[in-house]
Amino acid sequence: MRVKWAADQVAGDEYDVPRRPGDDDSLVVSLGKGLGLLLLLVPWYGLRHPGTTVVLVATVWLWASHGLAALLAAYAALTIALAAWSFWHRSSFTRFVANPFRSRVRGAWVYRRRWRSAMHLCELSKGWGAERYAPHVIRVRCDAFADRVRVKLLPGQCPSDLDGKTEALASTFGALGCRVQVDKPGVVWLVFTRRDPLVDVVPALEPAASVDLTGVAVGTRDDGQPWSVGLQSTHVLVAGETGAGKGSVVWSVLRGVAPAIRDGYVQAWVADPKGGMELAPGRALFSRFTHEPEPMVALVEQAAELVTERANRLRGIARQHTPTPVEPFVLLVVDELAYLTAYLPERDLSKRLASALSVVLSQGRAVGVSVLAAVQDPRKDIVAMRDLFPVRIALRLTEASQVGMVLGDGARDRGARCDQIPASMPGTGYVLIDGQREPVRVRAAYVSDDDIAATCRTYPAPATGLGASMVEGEVLP
Numbered sequence: 001m002r003v004k005w006a007a008d009q010v011a012g013d014e015y016d017v018p019r020r021p022g023d024d025d026s027l028v029v030s031l032g033k034g035l036g037l038l039l040l041l042v043p044w045y046g047l048r049h050p051g052t053t054v055v056l057v058a059t060v061w062l063w064a065s066h067g068l069a070a071l072l073a074a075y076a077a078l079t080i081a082l083a084a085w086s087f088w089h090r091s092s093f094t095r096f097v098a099n100p101f102r103s104r105v106r107g108a109w110v111y112r113r114r115w116r117s118a119m120h121l122c123e124l125s126k127g128w129g130a131e132r133y134a135p136h137v138i139r140v141r142c143d144a145f146a147d148r149v150r151v152k153l154l155p156g157q158c159p160s161d162l163d164g165k166t167e168a169l170a171s172t173f174g175a176l177g178c179r180v181q182v183d184k185p186g187v188v189w190l191v192f193t194r195r196d197p198l199v200d201v202v203p204a205l206e207p208a209a210s211v212d213l214t215g216v217a218v219g220t221r222d223d224g225q226p227w228s229v230g231l232q233s234t235h236v237l238v239a240g241e242t243g244a245g246k247g248s249v250v251w252s253v254l255r256g257v258a259p260a261i262r263d264g265y266v267q268a269w270v271a272d273p274k275g276g277m278e279l280a281p282g283r284a285l286f287s288r289f290t291h292e293p294e295p296m297v298a299l300v301e302q303a304a305e306l307v308t309e310r311a312n313r314l315r316g317i318a319r320q321h322t323p324t325p326v327e328p329f330v331l332l333v334v335d336e337l338a339y340l341t342a343y344l345p346e347r348d349l350s351k352r353l354a355s356a357l358s359v360v361l362s363q364g365r366a367v368g369v370s371v372l373a374a375v376q377d378p379r380k381d382i383v384a385m386r387d388l389f390p391v392r393i394a395l396r397l398t399e400a401s402q403v404g405m406v407l408g409d410g411a412r413d414r415g416a417r418c419d420q421i422p423a424s425m426p427g428t429g430y431v432l433i434d435g436q437r438e439p440v441r442v443r444a445a446y447v448s449d450d451d452i453a454a455t456c457r458t459y460p461a462p463a464t465g466l467g468a469s470m471v472e473g474e475v476l477p
């Protein structure tokens, strides 16, 4: 593809415009060439865009055969029909009319018109001899929130070449943000966010009647899809500075599994090092709950004993634990993991904790014991354990360097800007989703005190959980 810098409309001053063959043609020759090109382009356009062609041909035919009044009447009738459609069935209207129209207009006006210059100025074009080449736009899909541009990369380019360019691309095309998603080898989707679907608080989600531990709905993704977190056969780490909204992730998970708690298939064992302030309101859901240092270590040790006992019993019989009311899935919730791993007052407690936690994290997944842990400060102590948490959620973080500590190296370059999440959007963060190398932006649902109280009333743990009668600070059987 030949790049004509001079013809591209980019905001900013042009510089170093190379001369091209034909730039010095006389007016007559240029007009002749233009006419020839038009004759070739009309049939090509007609074949490529049959819908538009039908509308154009119908318009010309109506005008020529029935006059302007008939044409205006037909357009008025069409407008009324579309308005009625949009009123009565918004979703199908959006899908079949609004989004394709948006895609066509924005695809031509915003992206294709400025594409090559933008690629050059973002340093994504390449030179070969005297020619310059830019990645090719295959398709543009737009909805009310985002534009998705499918792009064929140049030979010699790979998706990671776009890492670190996303901010420049977003700014070039006037978007709030840009993410790269690999489609297939050599082809990527650039997702430009125009309106943030996560700005509004996501209300608490209703728990599903039948709980699926492989995907518990906890919030919304920025493409409008539900965001689910798997608990079975995994451990989940939620990292975020104070006030980042870790509580909303933990509460959304607990609310999501509440029906299974009531039916005895899931038990929540909860350690709240913040003196019980955060999680105590949900004690009716918990089978075990504690907030004192020694009992918290004892709770993790009990989980480790359960893991060892189940592993010994199930070895050779089953490769995967199936939750039942007799042998429930245990979710060990630790509200501030760093407190247990780094700040326990006594050295002996720290040692006991480290050894019990390593058993639970390394062997618990196969025997139905999973950890859901929150952490404010993802520094060294946590990083040592980070790899034992297959699911990691990074909310707002104080420093850019912390993103990699939670999501792994390069995650920030691939779009996880946790340090730029505004304080006004607690519960917002980035996650890595299976099969996708790019982090996905998400927001957890906000579970209010009233929602917690209602969840406790509707789904209390069975009598063995001793919910409301628990003595705080003690580990109960």
Ligand SMILES: Nc1ncnc2c1ncn2[C@@H]1O[C@H](COP(=O)(O)OP(=O)(O)OP(=O)(O)O)[C@@H](O)[C@H]1O
Pocket: 201, 202, 240, 241, 242, 243, 244, 245, 246, 247, 248, 278, 376, 425, 426, 427, 428, 443, 444, 445, 446, 447
């Ligand atoms: N998903 C959410 N949507 C809207 N508001 C939220 C959400 N999550 C939390 N908040 C609000 O943000 C504030 C801080 O939330 P939260 O206590 O969960 O943060 P945290 O990360 O647990 O902080 P800390 O580590 O200090 O306990 C709360 O007042 C809460 O009302």
